[in-house]
Amino acid sequence: xxMNIHPLPPSAFKGEGMTSQRARDRLAATLKESGIRDPRxxxxxxxxxxxxxxxxALHSRAYENTALPIGHGQTISQPWVVARMxxxxxxxxxxGVPQKVLEIGTGSxxxxxxxxxxxxxxxxxxxxxxxxxxARRRFRQLGLANVRSRHDDGKLGWPDQAPFDAIILTxxxxxxxSQVLDQLSPDGVLVAPVGSPSSQTLLRxxxxxxxxxxxxxxxxVSFVPLLGGIG
Ligand code: SAH
Numbered sequence: 511x512x513m514n515i516h517p518l519p520p521s522a523f524k525g526e527g528m529t530s531q532r533a534r535d536r537l538a539a540t541l542k543e544s545g546i547r548d549p550r551x552x553x554x555x556x557x558x559x560x561x562x563x564x565x566x567a568l569h570s571r572a573y574e575n576t577a578l579p580i581g582h583g584q585t586i587s588q589p590w591v592v593a594r595m596x597x598x599x600x601x602x603x604x605x606g607v608p609q610k611v612l613e614i615g616t617g618s619x620x621x622x623x624x625x626x627x628x629x630x631x632x633x634x635x636x637x638x639x640x641x642x643x644x645a646r647r648r649f650r651q652l653g654l655a656n657v658r659s660r661h662d663d664g665k666l667g668w669p670d671q672a673p674f675d676a677i678i679l680t681x682x683x684x685x686x687x688s689q690v691l692d693q694l695s696p697d698g699v700l701v702a703p704v705g706s707p708s709s710q711t712l713l714r715x716x717x718x719x720x721x722x723x724x725x726x727x728x729x730x731v732s733f734v735p736l737l738g739g740i741g
Contacts, residue, residue: 551600551624555589614634626657655704675698
């Protein structure tokens with residue numbers, strides 16, 4: 511049984527040997543063993559071709575549970591972190607589905623594609639134009655119709671599309687940018703790493719719909735820095 515809301519078309523896996531499916535199955539098992547509980551998230555990661563998001567020279571490492579370089583000093587996040595953040599975000603909706611989700615830090619596009627399988631629409635912002643260009647090519651090749659992307663400083667969010675049911679930041683600042691927080695729906699959820707380059711914590715902020723926001727710490731993480739301006 512597949513639990514994707516929007517499964518990738520078979521063409522996403524064209525020309526791929528069995529090795530990748532086996533490697534993805536192993537990665538899914540690793541995620542389960544390391545505490546990821548949401549079966550929807552594990553299924554989507556099992557069915558997402560992560561090697562599409564990295565340079566060919568690194569393809570043999572695509573399904574290792576590790577962050578990998580994507581150029582411009584940036585990284586594709588560790589699969590466990592992608593899984594944990596996605597699970598923490600979905601948990602807020604009690605089995606329901608957030609319609610509009612904002613991601614700050616498109617990078618390779620991998621996290622956006624994982625989200626796109628599980629939510630209504632993904633809006634993703636990246637400050638480095640070349641990374642965004644490559645991510646957009648991947649969204650096209652994978653046939654995704656529910657990802658929109660924008661070249662901008664993500665600290666500004668995506669004001670025209672606000673409010674968002676959920677917001678995810680995949681780069682760490684010393685605080686959550688106030689303009690981004692302002693774009694969260696009153697009953698929405700935001701998941702973001704916060705801290706210095708050497709010490710970061712994953713935060714989850716959940717709105718109660720009445721104007722109050724509850725903040726939780728979900729553990730130590732390691733992300734590239736959230737920078738200002740566009741690259
Ligand atoms: N979600 C990505 C992770 C990429 S690393 C993936 O799945 O591959 C984080 C990304 O955040 C980098 O590409 C970096 O350029 C971007 N970033 C950092 N500060 C930003 C900002 N202010 N606005 C938009 N993107 C930013």
